[in-house]
Amino acid sequence: MISLQRVTKVYRNGTTALEDVTVEVEKGEFVFIVGPSGSGKSTAIRLMLKEEEATKGDIYVAGKNLAKLTSWKVPHLRRNIGTVFQDFKLLQDKTVFENVAFALEVIGKPKHVIDQRVAEILELVGLGDKINNFPDELSGGEQQRVSIARACVNRPLVLLADEPTGNLDPSTSVEIMRLLDKVNRIGTTVVMATHDQAIVDAMRRRVIELDKGKVVRDQARGVYA
């Protein structure tokens, strides 16, 4: 599903964010990318979204070679990838329902499809009773659920999560992890960058550890360190 082959990323200011990274993620896997700040976790996520281009090496996501993907096809790649971030990225002037529906509106889905799918996914993430609330009326955990709902509403093949629990307290983080696990169990490949040790240790999933841009460990059913 995702394949990085000898990928190196050097930013224009000369910083080497990733160096000779090779990683294979199979369909349906749940993978943690761990490591300290600046180890290249976020860069890896950005490369998979084609927000950045690799300096060297090949990246395949959902069967597409990203280096060869023309810019006008990038939106279609992203429709197959859901993304969740530490800061939720919700629109404050839209309700929960509208925030999730927005993701389908802008890719031109018809209204009846939007109404049905948004209702379904909000039920799945446990926010069926808050669809008309605004983001600032929700707790952090609830806001992150909205963001996960938005990421999943178009039924993506891959869910990329960059520190999704970074702003949440431990008990809320556990709930979010349960939700991501649920998303993974319905067939979505999940890649999550985190430095939340407790969560990684509790989940016992595959762990890829980065340090200064290099893969220093790739372990099935691993722990944080």
Add this chain to the structure above:
Amino acid sequence: MSRFEFLFRETTSGLRRNGLVAFAAISTTFIALLLFGLSLLISRQVSLMIEATTGNVEVAVYLTDPVNPDTVRSLSGTLTGLPVVENVDFESKQEACDRFKELFANQPALVNNVNCDALPASLRVKLEDPEQYAQVEAVLQGQPGIDRIVDQSAFLDRLFAVTRVFRVGVLLISFVMLVSAAILIANTVRMGLFARRKEIGIMKLVGATNWRIRTPFLVEGLFESLIGAAAAILVLFGLKVAFINPLNESVQFVPWIVNSDVIAIIPWLLLAAVVVSLLASLAGMRRFLDV
């Protein structure tokens, strides 16, 4: 349906958000198109006046009194024989008098004080090529019965020169205003993009195409310029009614532009509005929307 609703919602919310800049863009477009329309109407008016005052006749051959019909016939024959001459008309003293009275109908003092006998009969010559006036003069040189040969093309040239300065001046100002309007529209689009950068970021993440993201801004720019164009058209009609209609009553020897002349320039104004706003919007969003 949902697509259209979405577009409409995005566009109107954008206009509400930066209303002041949108207003500036609309009013500049309005002034630019108003001046553009004015310059078009002035050209039209000038050509109407030229047609009326010279009757599209380039050369007038004034004849000595009394007029001998044989002279008229032979001169007409000579002139018609020239390849550069399109046609020749004879204007008798009475016809000259009538035309004079008609031209200055609103100045009775002038009409009453001029004895019609003082107005000469003339041959009115229209040339295929006004540049070839010398040929006409050469052929008529020394012929009997001719008082004076007047080349009106010199007068027309002067008239054109004067009105050209005026017309080009207005056109230049309207061009400068159009450029300002374009810059203001580009600016509203850019501010709109900035205000909505978070939304745009999300749109990109969930896989909205660039055109999907751009269209509301293009429509916003288009909307602003078309409001400006509509206002300009209304004001042009207003000016026509306010200034030309009273002139039409009092200054009758000049044919004034009519409503259909104003209607005829509407497509040009709309075209200018559309082109300017599309170019401006695209320029405004160019650097913002790399994937």
